[in-house]
Amino acid sequence: MTENTQVLVLGDILHLLGDPASADTNDPTRQPSDNPAVEYVPDGALLINDGHVTSVGSAQALLASTPEPYALHDYRGQLIVPGFIDTHVHYPQCEVIASYGTQLLDWLNTYTFPAEQRFSDPIHAATIARFFLDELIRHGTTTALVFGTSDPTSVDAFFTEAQRQNLRMICGKVMMDRNAPESLCDTAESSYADSKSLIQRWHQKNRLGYAVTPRFAPTSTDRQLSLAGQLLQEHPSVHLHTHLAENTDEIAWVQSLFPDRRSYLDVYDHFGLLGSRSVFAHSIYLDDNDWRRLSDSGSAIAHCPTSNLFIGSGLFDLQAASRWRIKTGLGTDVGGGDSFSLLRTINEAYKIQQLQSHRLAPMSALYMATLGGAIALDMQRHIGNFEQGKEADFIVLNPSATPLMTLRQASCKTLEETLFMLMMLGDDRAITDTFILGESRKKRLAVAQ
Ligand code: GUN
Numbered sequence: 107m108t109e110n111t112q113v114l115v116l117g118d119i120l121h122l123l124g125d126p127a128s129a130d131t132n133d134p135t136r137q138p139s140d141n142p143a144v145e146y147v148p149d150g151a152l153l154i155n156d157g158h159v160t161s162v163g164s165a166q167a168l169l170a171s172t173p174e175p176y177a178l179h180d181y182r183g184q185l186i187v188p189g190f191i192d193t194h195v196h197y198p199q200c201e202v203i204a205s206y207g208t209q210l211l212d213w214l215n216t217y218t219f220p221a222e223q224r225f226s227d228p229i230h231a232a233t234i235a236r237f238f239l240d241e242l243i244r245h246g247t248t249t250a251l252v253f254g255t256s257d258p259t260s261v262d263a264f265f266t267e268a269q270r271q272n273l274r275m276i277c278g279k280v281m282m283d284r285n286a287p288e289s290l291c292d293t294a295e296s297s298y299a300d301s302k303s304l305i306q307r308w309h310q311k312n313r314l315g316y317a318v319t320p321r322f323a324p325t326s327t328d329r330q331l332s333l334a335g336q337l338l339q340e341h342p343s344v345h346l347h348t349h350l351a352e353n354t355d356e357i358a359w360v361q362s363l364f365p366d367r368r369s370y371l372d373v374y375d376h377f378g379l380l381g382s383r384s385v386f387a388h389s390i391y392l393d394d395n396d397w398r399r400l401s402d403s404g405s406a407i408a409h410c411p412t413s414n415l416f417i418g419s420g421l422f423d424l425q426a427a428s429r430w431r432i433k434t435g436l437g438t439d440v441g442g443g444d445s446f447s448l449l450r451t452i453n454e455a456y457k458i459q460q461l462q463s464h465r466l467a468p469m470s471a472l473y474m475a476t477l478g479g480a481i482a483l484d485m486q487r488h489i490g491n492f493e494q495g496k497e498a499d500f501i502v503l504n505p506s507a508t509p510l511m512t513l514r515q516a517s518c519k520t521l522e523e524t525l526f527m528l529m530m531l532g533d534d535r536a537i538t539d540t541f542i543l544g545e546s547r548k549k550r551l552a553v554a555q
Pocket residue numbers: 196210214218321322349352413439442
């Protein structure tokens with residue numbers, strides 16, 4: 107933290123208190139003040155003490171009532187929103203982002219596995235961990251659920267850097283004991299032992315959390331999945347993070363490897379991997395039994411639109427997820443996804459709904475990227491909005507970040523129009539600054555470069 111522990115930030119404050127879809131926000135002419143899930147304070151201020159939110163109010167009132175000393179950040183004319191939450195991303199895949207010409211299973215063999223083999227080198231792992239976290243900050247992402255590689259070195263490097271930067275991050279060692287290159291494979295027993303010692307070393311240290319991370323059903327034996335379930339039973343506060351029903355060839359492979367299981371999800375269910383701290387990335391091809399089990403077990407989905415388009419996986423049924431009341435966040439899935447930006451991710455999520463004749467309203471998209479993501483990660487007690495006492499991880503969004511955005515902004519008449527324009531045209535250039543526990547971080551990065 108900075109020496110001055112009281113911080114006052116001026117701008118148009120916007121955050122969600124609940125799911126705005128519970129009230130109808132699909133009408134773009136509707137004012138945000140009509141929706142009880144939306145709190146919007148134009149010419150507002152956010153007051154922070156010791157890295158936590160103290161209050162939201164009008165700039166005039168908070169300037170008058172806040173005793174000095176405080177650090178003042180004047181972002182009038184820009185939006186202040188909670189930090190973005192990326193609910194599914196692979197830090198060891200930074201170097202293979204935007205690799206040409208393959209779909210999931212070929213993409214893994216051609217690009218991903220070779221890149222992941224380099225992470226037993228602690229220097230390489232530390233270099234990429236730092237690059238990755240800087241990239242998240244540059245794009246306004248303040249919390250993420252992150253895959254490491256099968257080598258525990260990769261997870262030690264990640265947590266070391268995340269702890270140094272005081273970030274709220276979740277990561278885990280990949281469990282993978284078959285159908286991958288020899289040098290990336292662990293064994294069921296070693297994956298259990300390594301995961302357990304990583305949990306003891308890092309879980310709930312500062313703002314860090316551990317996720318038991320079987321890569322996906324095809325690369326784990328029954329024994330390994332069973333030990334993953336045992337880890338969850340022995341450590342109920344850790345997360346479970348894996349891939350589910352992403353690609354049709356993958357699903358056929360799962361069927362042939364687990365012929366006794368009713369569905370792909372049923373493989374995970376059989377080994378006790380569903381629950382309120384479980385996050386399943388993609389989840390494109392599900393039937394009603396699967397939706398029901400996800401819903402009843404309180405499991406969450408990470409919707410990864412950029413990845414689903416980039417590696418040609420398919421169109422996620424967001425309407426079904428919402429009908430079944432499944433907690434759903436957004437994931438960039440870098441390097442299957444081709445952008446770190448949650449704004450770009452929302453852009454593609456919108457188009458995926460368009461292709462299914464549905465609308466993704468801007469407030470719902472903001473919800474998925476903030477409070478909805480926090481709920482998907484079961485972290486809403488700490489992050490996701492500006493309720494009093496929450497951790498002050500937030501970003502400054504500039505609706506005039508580019509000449510085109512400035513032109514378009516001139517004809518935006520409502521907050522929803524501005525927000526939608528930011529989501530369709532914005533990227534890292536629209537993130538003026540990223541604050542971690544009330545401390546400006548993106549601007550500092552820019553100076554260091
Ligand atoms: N399924 C198994 N591993 C991966 C991965 O690294 N990325 C994606 N998108 N899907 C996977």
